[in-house]
Amino acid sequence: MSSAPAAAPLPLDGVRVLDVSQIMAGPFCSMLLGDMGADVIKIEPPPEGDQTRRAMALKMKGKDSLGFFNLNRNKRSFVLDLKTQAARQVFYRLVQTADILVENYRPGVTQRLGIDYPTLNAINPRLIYASISGFGQTGPWSGRPGFDLIAQAMSGVMSATGQPNGPPTKSVVPVSDIGCALFTVYGILSAFIQRGKTGRGQYIDAALFEAAIAFSIWEISDFWGTGQVPGPLGTANRFSAPYQAVRAKDGWFVLGANSNRLWQSLCQLLERPDLAADARFATIPGRLQHRLALIEEIEKSFAARNAGEWVELLLRAGIPAGPILNYAEALNSEQALAREAVMEIDHPVEGRVKSIGFPVRLSETVQRVRRPPPLLGEHNEEILDELGITSELRTQLRNRGTP
Numbered sequence: 001m002s003s004a005p006a007a008a009p010l011p012l013d014g015v016r017v018l019d020v021s022q023i024m025a026g027p028f029c030s031m032l033l034g035d036m037g038a039d040v041i042k043i044e045p046p047p048e049g050d051q052t053r054r055a056m057a058l059k060m061k062g063k064d065s066l067g068f069f070n071l072n073r074n075k076r077s078f079v080l081d082l083k084t085q086a087a088r089q090v091f092y093r094l095v096q097t098a099d100i101l102v103e104n105y106r107p108g109v110t111q112r113l114g115i116d117y118p119t120l121n122a123i124n125p126r127l128i129y130a131s132i133s134g135f136g137q138t139g140p141w142s143g144r145p146g147f148d149l150i151a152q153a154m155s156g157v158m159s160a161t162g163q164p165n166g167p168p169t170k171s172v173v174p175v176s177d178i179g180c181a182l183f184t185v186y187g188i189l190s191a192f193i194q195r196g197k198t199g200r201g202q203y204i205d206a207a208l209f210e211a212a213i214a215f216s217i218w219e220i221s222d223f224w225g226t227g228q229v230p231g232p233l234g235t236a237n238r239f240s241a242p243y244q245a246v247r248a249k250d251g252w253f254v255l256g257a258n259s260n261r262l263w264q265s266l267c268q269l270l271e272r273p274d275l276a277a278d279a280r281f282a283t284i285p286g287r288l289q290h291r292l293a294l295i296e297e298i299e300k301s302f303a304a305r306n307a308g309e310w311v312e313l314l315l316r317a318g319i320p321a322g323p324i325l326n327y328a329e330a331l332n333s334e335q336a337l338a339r340e341a342v343m344e345i346d347h348p349v350e351g352r353v354k355s356i357g358f359p360v361r362l363s364e365t366v367q368r369v370r371r372p373p374p375l376l377g378e379h380n381e382e383i384l385d386e387l388g389i390t391s392e393l394r395t396q397l398r399n400r401g402t403p
Helices: 024-033 085-096 110-113 118-125 148-154 173-199 208-215 216-225 260-269 275-279 284-289 293-300 307-316 329-331 334-338 380-387 391-399
Strands: 016-020 040-043 075-079 102-103 128-133 203-205 244-248 251-257 321-322 342-345 353-355
Touching: 016 024, 024 040, 024 075, 024 102, 075 293, 075 380, 085 391, 102 173, 102 380, 118 128, 128 173, 148 173, 148 208, 173 203, 173 208, 203 208, 203 275, 203 391, 208 216, 244 293, 260 275, 260 307, 260 380, 275 293, 284 293, 284 321
Parallel strands: 016 040, 016 102, 040 075, 102 128, 128 203
Antiparallel strands: 244 251, 251 321, 342 353
16 A cells, blocks of 8 residues: 555646547546546537447436446546537637647548647647547548447457357457557657657557557467467467366366466376376477367366365465456455455435546555546536636537537
């Protein structure tokens, strides 16, 4: 635990971020910046704002969903119809005060709206402008709509996910969206450090497609190394065996005996000297080549006990293993509780509401929820006051649907 005071300045304190994005990749990126202290202003279109406000809104008092909550803490909401001249006039004023902008429109839309990088760079040369899209700003696919599902399919990820000879399967966790968000944060902070040296911002072009490819290290290495297109392996690994889910007497668990030393330890634990002496399984390449036969043999031994018993025995022998938990079990586990993987925050409509905890900890930087997920347009008047917007322009905004 850190000894730093809870009110200590955060690293991005004083940095202003304009979040002109919706759904997942852009909002997750800007939320991480907000968690580190940035003043994130979420620009939302009228009348309903970010699409995720209305997604999965089950058992909620208000209209906003828990999905929205877990992507938009530490932000202020500012409703602007950027299709109108009055809203763009206010937006340009806001850009003058900003350090970073994150947007995820399809390529070409920002130019039509008049909020593209060349336009805003002329207003604020120090602005770091990050564009997130399905396939990037260039190339023959750049104009296509991009979602996590599409990126997983077209990057190769889906072709290698699931069970052999099974139907197409995507990762239930949106690896393209979240991966792209993380790479965008990496690009933004790199550009922010560079701006400290040059005084100028720059443009960041991030794509879900390339994030999915960047995550595919084992599969692409296997393809280049063997010339064979990798297919799905279920829970198995391309470079280690046994390293997957295996069946015990009452169900499944996972183990990773992915070195010669661990393999020998496993054979000893299972009291299977025949496996230790089997020439097929003597080396890592051999165990990979004969993986199906290997799993069949060790599952004969695992059938003698329940999964929980095997996990305890394996861990005691120094062999990595674990149960397969559902989300209810994982979130209520002693590890999740000890690490505060789930936290509760105060919300003006919902009261106390559960939220996913901070994914990383710094010893001298205590992250905290400074602002709950904002209500739609909650901070319009506050931000207009900060910008010194006249009553005449405010009237024009209201006539165009801005709160």
